[in-house]
Amino acid sequence: MLAECIESSISLAKAARDGLYFSGQVLSITPTTQEQVEILKNVSTQYETGLWQPVSPHNIKELKQVHLYLPGNSSETVKNLLQRHNIAHEVMLPNADEIIEMQMRNDSGDPRSGSTFYYRYHTLEDIYDWINRTANDYPDKVKAILVGSSYEKRPLYALKLSLNNRPNKKAMWIDCGIHAREWISPAFCLFFVHYSLSFYNVNTEMTQILDNMDFYVLPVMNPDGYKYTWTNRRMWRKNRSPQKGTSCIGVDLNRNFDANWCTTGASSNPCDETYCGSFPESEPESQAVANFLRSHKESIQIYLSIHSYSQMLIIPYSCSMDEAENHSELYEMVKTAADEIRRYYRNTYTYGAGAHIIYLAPGGSDDWAYNLGIKYSFTFELQDRGRYGFLLPPSHIQGACNEALLAVKTIVLKVMEKPQASMGSRQAGPAA
Numbered sequence: 001m002l003a004e005c006i007e008s009s010i011s012l013a014k015a016a017r018d019g020l021y022f023s024g025q026v027l028s029i030t031p032t033t034q035e036q037v038e039i040l041k042n043v044s045t046q047y048e049t050g051l052w053q054p055v056s057p058h059n060i061k062e063l064k065q066v067h068l069y070l071p072g073n074s075s076e077t078v079k080n081l082l083q084r085h086n087i088a089h090e091v092m093l094p095n096a097d098e099i100i101e102m103q104m105r106n107d108s109g110d111p112r113s114g115s116t117f118y119y120r121y122h123t124l125e126d127i128y129d130w131i132n133r134t135a136n137d138y139p140d141k142v143k144a145i146l147v148g149s150s151y152e153k154r155p156l157y158a159l160k161l162s163l164n165n166r167p168n169k170k171a172m173w174i175d176c177g178i179h180a181r182e183w184i185s186p187a188f189c190l191f192f193v194h195y196s197l198s199f200y201n202v203n204t205e206m207t208q209i210l211d212n213m214d215f216y217v218l219p220v221m222n223p224d225g226y227k228y229t230w231t232n233r234r235m236w237r238k239n240r241s242p243q244k245g246t247s248c249i250g251v252d253l254n255r256n257f258d259a260n261w262c263t264t265g266a267s268s269n270p271c272d273e274t275y276c277g278s279f280p281e282s283e284p285e286s287q288a289v290a291n292f293l294r295s296h297k298e299s300i301q302i303y304l305s306i307h308s309y310s311q312m313l314i315i316p317y318s319c320s321m322d323e324a325e326n327h328s329e330l331y332e333m334v335k336t337a338a339d340e341i342r343r344y345y346r347n348t349y350t351y352g353a354g355a356h357i358i359y360l361a362p363g364g365s366d367d368w369a370y371n372l373g374i375k376y377s378f379t380f381e382l383q384d385r386g387r388y389g390f391l392l393p394p395s396h397i398q399g400a401c402n403e404a405l406l407a408v409k410t411i412v413l414k415v416m417e418k419p420q421a422s423m424g425s426r427q428a429g430p431a432a
């Protein structure tokens with residue numbers, strides 16, 4: 001199936017180069033009037049397009065940049081329509097099919113490619129193999145924990161990294177791949193595990209972190225969706241559970257948690273990309289993660305969810321305009337992390353509370369974890385800012401992962417400085 005898929009995308013890209021067919025494209029469009037906003041909303045729902053930014057047509061606003069993916073068969077029609085209405089647009093990515101082909105190129109059969117394993121994208125099967133291999137290769141440091149299974153009954157494995165035997169260590173949870181099309185996210189989880197295992201007792205900061213903290217890393221929270229992006233539709237976002245009374249498939253797992261569930265910013269229409277599901281934790285994937293966090297909330301001190309794209313370090317809340325109780329502490333952490341990224345990698349990340357720097361997005365895992373009592377809760381949006389969007393080429397994986405790693409290190413070290421990081425001090429009285 002996969003081989004066929006790659007084959008067909010290669011031949012499509014070749015046909016595009018030969019002028020026999022139109023490649024998929026990504027447009028950047030900035031509507032300047034309310035009328036243009038309405039036309040864009042219609043275009044993004046009526047044609048077979050993929051809205052990249054914002055994620056929902058409701059959030060299309062005057063003077064806000066829209067990123068729209070057009071598959072080859074509708075690109076000319078939609079571009080003509082935009083022209084007829086004088087809607088200015090710019091082709092961000094003329095050759096989307098070629099980039100998709102580049103992202104799917106898998107050289108894992110090549111024995112010399114071992115060192116570049118982490119700088120390529122991998123199929124779900126390859127990731128399951130990697131999970132097994134990693135747990136087998138480091139039996140005293142890594143455990144694969146089955147936290148649940150997906151709608152299509154694929155296992156959800158979290159890797160527990162515990163690099164030494166100190167008692168009562170705190171822990172950090174990192175999940176990747178809630179949204180299927182954000183391929184850089186699972187790539188980061190794999191990279192992070194590899195880095196932790198390779199640089200413990202080599203890199204001073206990583207050693208300090210791993211001496212004091214265990215990590216739970218869930219590389220693919222939405223395996224059904226991820227698989228589907230490799231075999232059927234590259235731009236799929238939700239999980240793959242069928243919904244009653246409609247042929248539309250899937251729930252947005254990052255709208256399915258019990259944090260102002262299904263209020264403004266989520267959709268109750270199963271055909272929408274931000275469909276919240278039929279009730280909070282209706283989906284096996286979100287329920288599995290929520291159950292695990294509930295049963296480990298005493299030890300898990302930091303929650304992190306990895307997404308893409310737009311280069312943002314996000315803190316609660318996204319589900320309301322309220323300020324989190326320790327907002328200034330969290331804000332200082334993401335600000336420092338963004339400053340470090342700028343200093344080391346000359347790249348810009350924006351930061352702040354989700355509802356303020358993006359828009360309302362209720363039902364997210366980070367807000368839910370925060371309300372559960374995990375007071376250091378974050379969502380990272382990795383590279384880039386829209387040039388390639390979800391189609392970030394493999395050559396950018398290393399840079400994206402290094403930046404996110406630096407942010408993780410910066411934040412964990414800051415949390416470790418906090419008095420409550422030492423065990424038992426949460427019990428301390430008000431005078432503490």
Ligand SMILES: [Zn+2]
Nearest residue numbers: 179182307308
């Ligand atoms: Zn996402």
